[in-house]
Amino acid sequence: xxxxxxxxxxxxxxxxxxxxxxxIPFFGIVxxxxxxxxxxxxxxxxxxxxxxxxxxxxWSQASIxxxxxxxxxxxxxxxxxxxxxxxxxxxxxxxxxxxxxxxxGLLFVAGLTIPAEAxxxxxxxxxxxxxxxxxxxxxxxxxxxxxxxxGVFWMRTHFLSIPxxxxxxxxxxxASTFRTFxxxxxxxxxxxxxxxLILFFLWTWNQFLLAIVLVNDPLKRTxxxxxxxxxxxxxxxxxxxxxxxxxxxxxxxxVFFIFQxxxxxxxxxxxxK
Amino acid sequence: xxxxxxxxxxxxxxxxTRRPRARGRNRGLNWxxxxxxxxxxxxxxxxxxxxxxxxxxYSFYNWDGIxxxxxxGFGNYVAVFxxxxxFASILHAFVLIFFxxxxxxxxxxxxxxxxxxxKAGPFATFTKTVLFLPQVLPLAAAGLIWTWIFSxxxxxNGFLRAVxxxxxxxxxxxxxxxxxxxxxxxxSWVSLGFCTVLxxxxxxxxxxxxxxxxxxxxxxxxxxxxxxxxxxxxxxxxVASTVTTIAALSSFDVIYISTSGxxxxxxxxxxxxxxxxxxxxxxxxxxxxxAVVLSILILAIVLPLQRLGKQS
Numbered sequence: 394x395x396x397x398x399x400x401x402x403x404x405x406x407x408x409x410x411x412x413x414x415x416x417i418p419f420f421g422i423v424x425x426x427x428x429x430x431x432x433x434x435x436x437x438x439x440x441x442x443x444x445x446x447x448x449x450x451x452w453s454q455a456s457i458x459x460x461x462x463x464x465x466x467x468x469x470x471x472x473x474x475x476x477x478x479x480x481x482x483x484x485x486x487x488x489x490x491x492x493x494x495x496x497x498g499l500l501f502v503a504g505l506t507i508p509a510e511a512x513x514x515x516x517x518x519x520x521x522x523x524x525x526x527x528x529x530x531x532x533x534x535x536x537x538x539x540x541x542x543x544g545v546f547w548m549r550t551h552f553l554s555i556p557x558x559x560x561x562x563x564x565x566x567x568a569s570t571f572r573t574f575x576x577x578x579x580x581x582x583x584x585x586x587x588x589x590l591i592l593f594f595l596w597t598w599n600q601f602l603l604a605i606v607l608v609n610d611p612l613k614r615t616x617x618x619x620x621x622x623x624x625x626x627x628x629x630x631x632x633x634x635x636x637x638x639x640x641x642x643x644x645x646x647x648v649f650f651i652f653q654x655x656x657x658x659x660x661x662x663x664x665x666k
Numbered sequence: 667x668x669x670x671x672x673x674x675x676x677x678x679x680x681x682x683t684r685r686p687r688a689r690g691r692n693r694g695l696n697w698x699x700x701x702x703x704x705x706x707x708x709x710x711x712x713x714x715x716x717x718x719x720x721x722x723x724y725s726f727y728n729w730d731g732i733x734x735x736x737x738x739g740f741g742n743y744v745a746v747f748x749x750x751x752x753f754a755s756i757l758h759a760f761v762l763i764f765f766x767x768x769x770x771x772x773x774x775x776x777x778x779x780x781x782x783x784x785k786a787g788p789f790a791t792f793t794k795t796v797l798f799l800p801q802v803l804p805l806a807a808a809g810l811i812w813t814w815i816f817s818x819x820x821x822x823n824g825f826l827r828a829v830x831x832x833x834x835x836x837x838x839x840x841x842x843x844x845x846x847x848x849x850x851x852x853x854s855w856v857s858l859g860f861c862t863v864l865x866x867x868x869x870x871x872x873x874x875x876x877x878x879x880x881x882x883x884x885x886x887x888x889x890x891x892x893x894x895x896x897x898x899x900x901x902x903x904x905v906a907s908t909v910t911t912i913a914a915l916s917s918f919d920v921i922y923i924s925t926s927g928x929x930x931x932x933x934x935x936x937x938x939x940x941x942x943x944x945x946x947x948x949x950x951x952x953x954x955x956x957a958v959v960l961s962i963l964i965l966a967i968v969l970p971l972q973r974l975g976k977q978s
Contacts, residue, residue, distance in 0.1 A: 405789075408781070411862065416799075418812060419811075421821045478709060481702045490696035490699070491695075491696055492695045510936065514724065514950055514953055534713060541706050598804070599804040601918070617804035617807070620806040620810055645803070649802045653798075660801055661864060664860075664909045
C-alpha cells in the first residue's frame with residue numbers, strides 16, 4: 394500500500410520542494426549575473442537578453458584564473474602531505490604494543506573538537522615570527538596540522554579493521570613492516586584514503602578563516618578566502634558580483650558533479666566518525 | 667619527507683619479538699610503531715597543541731599583541747560574561763543552534779519519515795546530488811548569495827512585492843530583529859540537505875517488518891514515528907546534531923560575509939568576536955578568554971552527545 398500512486402506522488406512532491414528550496418538561490422544568482430550592467434536589478438526578473446559578456450568581464454576583473462591557480466597550489470601543498478602523515482600515524486596507532494598508544498589516540502581525538510577560532514590569534518603570531526605571513530605557507534603548514542586529528546583518527550579506524558593475520562603472513566615471509574605497509578596495507582586502504590582525499594580537498598579549497606587572517610593579498614588566498622575581499626571590491630556592482638561569484642564556485646561544482654558519488658559517500662562517512 | 671624511510675631503517679628489532687596472534691601486552695612494547703606516529707604528532711603539536719596552550723596563556727594577560735603584557739588574572743573571563751557584546755555573541759551562538767541544528771534535523775526527520783523507503787534510481791541519485799550542493803560550496807559563497815537574496819532590492823523582497831506582500835519587504839540583514847534569524851536561515855539552508863540525506867540513508871536500514879508489526883497493532887503514523895522511526899534513527903540523529911551544533915557554535919564565514927556581526931552587534935558570534943578583538947581592537951587577552959570559553963562550550967555539548975551515541 395505504501396507504493397500506491399498517491400503515496401509515491403507525495404514523496405516526489407516533497408523531494409521536489411526540497412530541491413527547489415536548495416536551488417532557488419542558484420537560479421537567483423544566475424539570473425542576476427545575466428542582467429544588463431548599469432541598472433540595479435531587483436526581484437527575480439528573468440533576463441530577456443542574457444548579457445553573457447558579464448562573465449567575460451568578471452573573469453578578467455576578478456582575476457579568476459590566478460585565484461584558481463592560488464587555490465590549486467595550496468591544495469597541492471596541503472593534501473598529499475596531510476594524507477601521508479595521516480596514513481603513517483594511523484598505521485602506527487593501529488600497531489599492537491605501541492607505547493602510550495591509548496594516550497596518543499586520545500590526544501589526537503581531543504583535537505577534533507578544537508575550533509580553529511581558538512587557535513587563530515597564536516597562529517598569527519607564530520606564523521609572523523616564522524616570517525611566513527602573507528605567503529601561501531601561512532595557510533598550508535597550519536592546515537596540515539589542523540587536519541591531523543581527523544585524518545589520523547580516520548586512518549587508524551581503517552587499519553584496525555584490517556585483520557592482523559595479513560601483516561603476520563607477510564612478516565612470516567620476511568617482509569619488513571615498511572614493505573607490508575606499502576605493498577599490502579596501502580592498496581587495501583585505497584577507498585579510505587580517497588574518501589579522506591575528497592574531504593581534505595574540500596576543506597582546503599573552502600578554507601576561509603586562515604586565509605583572511607594570515608594572508609592579505611587575495612591572490613595568494615584560497616578561492617573562499619578571496620570571496621572575503623570580493624564584496625568590498627565589487628560591492629556596488631551586483632551584476633558583476635554575481636557573475637564573479639558564479640565563476641569562482643564553478644570549479645568546485647564541476648569537480649563535485651564529476652565525482653558526486655564519491656563526494657556524497659565521503660561526506661556521509663566523514664560526519665559519522 | 668624522511669618520514670617515509672625512517673620506519674624501515676628502524677625495523678631491525680621487530681622480528682625477534684614476533685609471536686602469532688599477539689595483540690598488545692604479550693608482544694611487549696613496539697617502540698618502532700612510535701616512529702610512524704611521529705611526523706603527524708610533530709605537525710599536530712607545533713601548529714595545533716602549542717597554539718592552544720598559547721591561547722590559554724594569553725587569556726590571563728592584558729596584551730595588545732605588540733607591547734608588554736600585564737597580568738589580568740581572571741579579568742578576561744569575567745569580561746566574557748559581563749561585556750554585553752561578548753556575552754551577546756555566546757547567546758547568538760545558541761540561537762543559531764536552533765537554525766543550524768533543530769530546524770534541519772527536525773525537517774529532515776519529517777521528510778525521511780514520510781518518504782521512508784526511497785527507491786534507488788536516477789531520481790534518488792539526482793535528489794542526493796542536489797541536496798548536497800550547499801555542503802560543497804564554500805560557506806563564504808553561501809553567505810554572499812544569501813546576502814544578495816536578503817538585500818533591500820533582492821530576491822526575497824522582489825517575491826514579496828510580486829505576491830502583494832510588499833509591505834513586508836525590508837532590509838532583512840540590516841534590521842535589528844530580522845538579522846539574526848536571516849543569518850540563521852542561511853545555516854538552515856546549508857545543513858538541511860545534508861541532514862535529510864543522512865536520515866534517509868538511516869531510515870532505509872530500519873527493518874521493514876517492524877513497521878508492519880506496529881501497523882498490525884493498530885498504530886497510526888504518528889505512533890509509528892515515535893515507536894520505530896525515532897529510536898531507529900538514534901545514531902544518525904546524534905551524528906547530524908553533533909556536526910551541525912559544532913558548525914553553529916563555531917560559525918564565522920557566513921556571518922563575516924553577510925553582516926560582519928551587525929547591525930550594531932546584533933549578529934555577532936564568538937568566532938567573529940575573537941577575530942575582531944584580536945585583529946581590530948588588539949585585545950588579545952579578551953579574545954583568548956572567549957576562545958577558551960567557546961572551546962569548553964563545544965566540548966560540554968559534544969561529549970554528552972557522543973556518550974548518548976555510545977549507549978545504543
